[in-house]
Amino acid sequence: MLKNESLKKREIDFKQACKAEMAELTERNKILLDQLNGPERLSQEPPDLKGYQVKLDQLRQDLAAKSRQVGKLERLLDDVPSRYELDQYQRRFFELVNIKLIDF
Numbered sequence: 001m002l003k004n005e006s007l008k009k010r011e012i013d014f015k016q017a018c019k020a021e022m023a024e025l026t027e028r029n030k031i032l033l034d035q036l037n038g039p040e041r042l043s044q045e046p047p048d049l050k051g052y053q054v055k056l057d058q059l060r061q062d063l064a065a066k067s068r069q070v071g072k073l074e075r076l077l078d079d080v081p082s083r084y085e086l087d088q089y090q091r092r093f094f095e096l097v098n099i100k101l102i103d104f
Contacts, residue, residue, distance in 0.1 A: 081089070
């Protein structure tokens, strides 16, 4: 019987300790929520999302213009034959000239 009464007393003490800890944690949670949603938080203005969207659109247009310019410059560079290509054209030209001279 003494064991049973001892266990009941320990159970009651444990429940009281849990209730006290729960009350403490609830109070801490309330304080933190008040700090999070306090007047300092409300005084901050939300970011101007429309302004960011306009800026993003402008940056995209700038990027598209630069991409077109890069493409145009790449085509200009590709239009100029390299030294190796010029040598090939010259060899082929001489081959064709020699074949026509031999045929006549």
